[in-house]
Amino acid sequence: xxxxxxxxxxxxxAERFDKLVTIYPVKRSALVPMLLYAQDxxxxxxxxxxxxxxxxxxxxxxxxxxxxxxxxxxxxxxxGKFNVQVCTNISCMIVGGYDVLDHCKKRLGIGHKEVTADGxxxxxxxxxxxxxxxxxxxxxxxxxxxxxxPEKVDAILDDYAAGRGxxxx
Ligand code: FES
Numbered sequence: 001x002x003x004x005x006x007x008x009x010x011x012x013x014a015e016r017f018d019k020l021v022t023i024y025p026v027k028r029s030a031l032v033p034m035l036l037y038a039q040d041x042x043x044x045x046x047x048x049x050x051x052x053x054x055x056x057x058x059x060x061x062x063x064x065x066x067x068x069x070x071x072x073x074x075x076x077x078x079x080g081k082f083n084v085q086v087c088t089n090i091s092c093m094i095v096g097g098y099d100v101l102d103h104c105k106k107r108l109g110i111g112h113k114e115v116t117a118d119g120x121x122x123x124x125x126x127x128x129x130x131x132x133x134x135x136x137x138x139x140x141x142x143x144x145x146x147x148x149x150p151e152k153v154d155a156i157l158d159d160y161a162a163g164r165g166x167x168x169x
Contacts, residue, residue, distance in 0.1 A: 004055055008048045013041040017056055027057045031067055035074050044075040072126065080115045080122035082160045084108070085139045088125050091132035096148070100136050101125055103150040107157060120161065140165060 007014035016037060020030040031053070038049040045068055054061045068074050086104055088097040105111055108121050115122040131137035134146030138153075143166040145156050159165050 004052055008046075008052055009038065009041050013037055017053075021056055028059060028063075031057060031059070031064065032071070035064075035068060035071075039074060044078050046076075072124075078115070078119075081120050082140050082165065083122045083124065084157075085124045085126040085129065087127070087129045087131070087135070087137050087139075089128040089132075091128070092136040095135050097136040099150065100138060100148045100153055103153050104138075104157075107154065121157070 004014075007017075009017065017030075017034055020033060020037075021027050024030050034053050034056070035045055035049075038053060039045050042049055050061050050064045050068065053059075054064045057064075068076065084104055086092075086097065086101040088101055092100075104123055108116055108123055110116055110121070110123050112123060112125050126139075129137060129139050129144070131139075131144050131146050134144075136148045137144060137146045138148060139145070140156070140160060145152075145166075148156075156165070
């Protein structure tokens with residue numbers, strides 16, 4: 001049973017949150033996982049999500065917003081259906097990370113943290129995504145794409161646009 005009378009989240013997420021608040025010695029430790037699950041559930045972290053999470057964790061909404069604004073992987077606005085995150089941290093930077101990012105900007109016609117007019121793609125420049133051995137790398141939603149070149153990026157984006165991307169259901 002949910003710990004809030006009327007959850008704004010899907011039943012599965014509400015159930016997950018009910019469990020999350022019980023597994024940490026301090027309730028507040030569930031905050032970052034909850035924000036990530038909320039984002040997956042709703043597409044971004046809405047004001048209503050902030051309010052419910054604060055209630056669930058006995059925090060002030062301000063406490064939740066302070067954490068929300070700290071982590072760049074958390075969004076307060078909708079992303080595109082396919083969120084393209086290009087790493088420009090050191091390993092990627094020295095083998096063409098910025099070329100990949102610039103190519104994505106040109107190809108999609110959007111900049112950092114922007115969404116294409118049709119809502120299909122959004123773009124972000126991000127720090128290390130843990131794929132340094134296969135740099136330059138990017139992530140589209142939860143899928144990694146590595147050893148990138150502008151040509152490879154084109155093929156990957158074509159695949160997503162055509163519904164053939166790795167995580168297209
Ligand atoms: S520096 Fe780009 S994945 Fe680590």
